[in-house]
Amino acid sequence: MNIWIFNHYAIGPGSSGGTRHYDLAKQLIAKGHKVTIFASSYNHQTLHEEHLMDNKQLFVKKNYDGIEFIWIRTTPYHKNDINRVFNMISYSRRAYKIAKNIDQQPDIVIGSLVHPLAAYVGYLTSKKKKSTFYFEERDLWPQTLIDLGKVTARNPVIYGLASMEKFLYRKSKRIIVLFDKAVGYVTNKGIKKEKVLYLPNGIDLKRLDAVEELPSEVKQILEKNKDRVLAVYTGTHGLANNLDAILDSAKILKESKPSVHFLLVGNGPEKKRLIERKHKENISNLDFVDPLPKECIPALLSQCDIGLLPLKDSPVFKWGISPNKLFDYMGASLPVALLCNLDDTPVEKAGGGYVIKNNFSTELAKVLMTASKEDLHQLGQKARLYVEKEHNWALLSERLEKIMLADTKEMK
Known part of the structure; x- marks a missing residue:
């Protein structure tokens, strides 16, 4: 054809x-x-x-x-x-x-x-x-x-x-x-x-085996936080992505759980405002990184502990979700923290993470306050098995x- x-x-x-x-x-x-x-x-x-x-x-x-x-x-x-x-x-x-x-x-x-x-x-x-x-x-x-x-x-x-x-x-x-x-x-x-x-x-499983070199700026951030639980978001920084919830959660954890660090990778119409908010409110446990080539994403995710997927609370999501980043996370054996009031999601079906349906910032902070790297690793293995079969x-x-x-x- x-x-x-x-x-x-x-x-x-x-x-x-x-x-x-x-x-x-x-x-x-x-x-x-x-x-x-x-x-x-x-x-x-x-x-x-x-x-x-x-x-x-x-x-x-x-x-x-x-x-x-x-x-x-x-x-x-x-x-x-x-x-x-x-x-x-x-x-x-x-x-x-x-x-x-x-x-x-x-x-x-x-x-x-x-x-x-x-x-x-x-x-x-x-x-x-x-x-x-x-x-x-x-x-x-x-x-x-x-x-x-x-x-x-x-x-x-x-x-x-x-x-x-x-x-x-x-x-x-x-x-x-x-x-x-x-x-x-x-x-x-x-x-x-x-x-x-x-x-x-x-996901293309073959892509996950091809690891590209990361930019020096990103490698420095990863090296600096290698002993911390690293929570990552990759993708568009727009209104529908509700990234303020991540900044709010980072503020909660800055003093109470300094062993957690956040990384936001990508670009979008909200990025400038979010960066200004980080500096104004001194959210020091969070870094912003410019968009990376798709081939670099597996190398990035392999050094992170949990993928973040916040969504704006909206009726449109009742029809389901299928963002690329969700399957990138799961394919890289990362558990997912999905912030959205949804039932029967891929995260739930896989048993590969957390679905937070209300009080997004405080509930995400609670998850990251108690989850160990080993706990997150075990959930990530379930996520990987699910996408291998279904996505x-x-x-x-x-x-x-x-x-x-x-x-x-x-x-x-």
């Missing part, structure tokens, strides 16, 4: 961000298929141009492990303002123009939603190329925007996004969701259950391939 994936924020090796489609494509390539990923050359995590720095080209093609990436120049931005909207529009317009001029006919086109324009470009391309269209709804737009309090349900933008969501549901052959309970979200919209495919995020990309890709082959056979 020839598979095209439109994911605005996809990344390749040596970069920071979510590797969902890169990891999936590697598995499909190994099975004899061809995969092309259309992505922005401007990295959403680091907020820097990565592939088109020295020329005026609108796109460039690069091959990684047999996967073809088409990196598309997009409008730069540094926060959630009008320039980010222009970034989405520039990706969408250029991705479609580039795709329609490629002299190939893909069998399947996946339009992946972090914002709906990218998914819509996937649909337009599938129509132009007479291909089977899959709609991947990674975030439940527009419901996420409402539940996180970014806009009201009566906002005209919400009506437009809801209409686009229904349109993409109707036009797709399959709807891919990442959250286990999101199947119910889609069927509540009048869609048949058979059309919905649950395909969560996962291994080698197994997840087989599930997707089987459906794709059946759908393409049906179209012939």
Whole structure:
């Protein structure tokens, strides 16, 4: 099969961000298929141009492990303002123009939603190329925007996004969701259950064996705190990530439990404010680190004791969660402290950590006050066994391939 994936924020090796489609494509390539990923050359995590720095080209093609990436120049931005909207529009317009001029006919086109324009470009391309269209709804737009309090349900933008969501549901052959309970979200919209495919995020077990050198700054922090319980967060520093809860917990433990240290790795619109808060409130048992390439994450996590996953209390999470960092932690044999009022999570299913459902800061402090390195190690082993069975990309890709082959056979 020839598979095209439109994911605005996809990344390749040596970069920071979510590797969902890169990891999936590697598995499909190994099975004899061809995969092309259309992505922005401007990295959403680091907020820097990565592939088109020295020329005026609108796109460039690069091959990684047999996967073809088409990196598309997009409008730069540094926060959630009008320039980010222009970034989405520039990706969408250029991705479609580039795709329609490629002299190939893909069998399947996946339009992946972090914002709906990218998914819509996937649909337009599938129509132009007479291909089977899959709609991947990674975030439940527009419901996420409402539940996180970014806009009201009566906002005209919400009506437009809801209409686009229904349109993409109707036009797709399959709807891919990442959250286990999101199947119910889609069927509540009048869609048949058979059309919905649950395909969560996962881990590439081979990546965990490849340990990259860490930057000297990070190595110094790790060496300084090697005898302490090191609690780590990796990922976006945004409102939905509720990182103030970690700072609050660090303040509680600063004097009462100096053998615990916190490390926050990544970037995002809230990072500057959080750093200012650390200095203003003298939260000395916590360090911030810039985003690291995905290949460095296993080396980092191997020297930590527990992974932190705080989430803003929001109704949207009732449909489930599937953040990359959760499976990175568990794959690295780290237990997870999940701060969210949820039941039946991967952490609970694995017996691989703690689910804190209220009083996030004080309850996290209590956990870290009493947990020993040995206790955390034992929980981490359970976490690793669970993701090997349930979130291994080698197994997840087989599930997707089987459906794709059946759908393409049906179209012939």
